[in-house]
Amino acid sequence: MRYALSPAGLERLHEWLSHRPLLAFDIDGTLAPIVSRPWDARVPGAVQSDLAILSEWTVVAVVTGRAVADAKPMLGFTPRYLIGNNGAEGVPGYEAQALEFARICRSWIEQLCGPDEPWRSIPHLTLEDKTSTLAFHYRHAKHKDAVERLVEERAQCLVPQPTLLEGKFVLNLMPPGAPQKGEAMPVLLRYSACDRAIYVGDDVSDEAVFRLRSPALLTVRIERVRSSAAELYLKNQAEVPRFVGELARIARAEREELSLQATERRARRA
Numbered sequence: 001m002r003y004a005l006s007p008a009g010l011e012r013l014h015e016w017l018s019h020r021p022l023l024a025f026d027i028d029g030t031l032a033p034i035v036s037r038p039w040d041a042r043v044p045g046a047v048q049s050d051l052a053i054l055s056e057w058t059v060v061a062v063v064t065g066r067a068v069a070d071a072k073p074m075l076g077f078t079p080r081y082l083i084g085n086n087g088a089e090g091v092p093g094y095e096a097q098a099l100e101f102a103r104i105c106r107s108w109i110e111q112l113c114g115p116d117e118p119w120r121s122i123p124h125l126t127l128e129d130k131t132s133t134l135a136f137h138y139r140h141a142k143h144k145d146a147v148e149r150l151v152e153e154r155a156q157c158l159v160p161q162p163t164l165l166e167g168k169f170v171l172n173l174m175p176p177g178a179p180q181k182g183e184a185m186p187v188l189l190r191y192s193a194c195d196r197a198i199y200v201g202d203d204v205s206d207e208a209v210f211r212l213r214s215p216a217l218l219t220v221r222i223e224r225v226r227s228s229a230a231e232l233y234l235k236n237q238a239e240v241p242r243f244v245g246e247l248a249r250i251a252r253a254e255r256e257e258l259s260l261q262a263t264e265r266r267a268r269r270a
Contacts, residue, residue, distance in 0.1 A: 004220050004232040016218045017250045018057045021196035027064040030222055033237050047075030047241050050248040055252045059192040063181055065268035067130040081188055086205050088132040088178035092191045099131045104175040108134055108158050139169035165205050182208030
């Protein structure tokens with residue numbers, strides 16, 4: 001992996017941005033720092049402003065594990081695409097399946113909320129209903145490994161059986177057939193009509209995008225992990241404002257260069 005803010009990394013980003021690519025970002029742990037209580041998470045104002053600048057120049061997508069309704073108030077701009085539930089919500093072309101995903105989640109809640117469910121007695125273990133998916137959160141639970149095994153075993157007994165997607169002290173339950181981030185990105189590329197994309201993420205769910213290893217995709221991971229399939233990395237989430245600001249700076253320079261070239265062409269024709 002190459003450091004994204006090194007001279008070589010910046011040169012790679014500059015090369016990619018010259019093609020006006022689709023820019024896609026995760027939220028928690030990427031655009032927003034991870035906090036103890038997820039509802040307290042915020043995207044810094046400077047990051048929102050730079051993303052707004054980028055969205056005026058090219059196509060911007062936000063791809064998050066949050067539900068769309070939860071993610072939208074965190075953004076001070078409107079991305080072209082807002083993909084929620086790790087891909088199960090908002091992916092173009094999957095509108096017809098959305099009602100079925102919600103029906104399956106309601107069925108799972110009925111199965112999980114009986115009075116004799118062992119998970120319900122574990123302190124700080126919560127079940128989040130995100131309409132299109134469910135998520136068990138256990139960040140503040142004691143004996144995290146044991147809690148993780150319990151919820152995995154319980155989830156595997158649900159009907160229909162969900163696809164399990166691990167995160168940072170969260171286990172996501174994805175309905176059968178629901179697209180994940182690795183499936184969402186090629187769809188977004190096709191719908192956006194961009195021939196390249198930059199994707200930035202920090203979690204296990206983002207590795208599905210990194211593993212695509214598509215020649216049309218430049219991937220950036222928050223925190224260097226040797227096993228990651230991402231091409232570039234940032235040292236930590238605190239570097240994201242600088243990184244997004246650098247993208248906005250390069251985009252402004254590209255826009256000014258194109259404007260200058262257009263002016264020169266008009267002058268030659270005159």
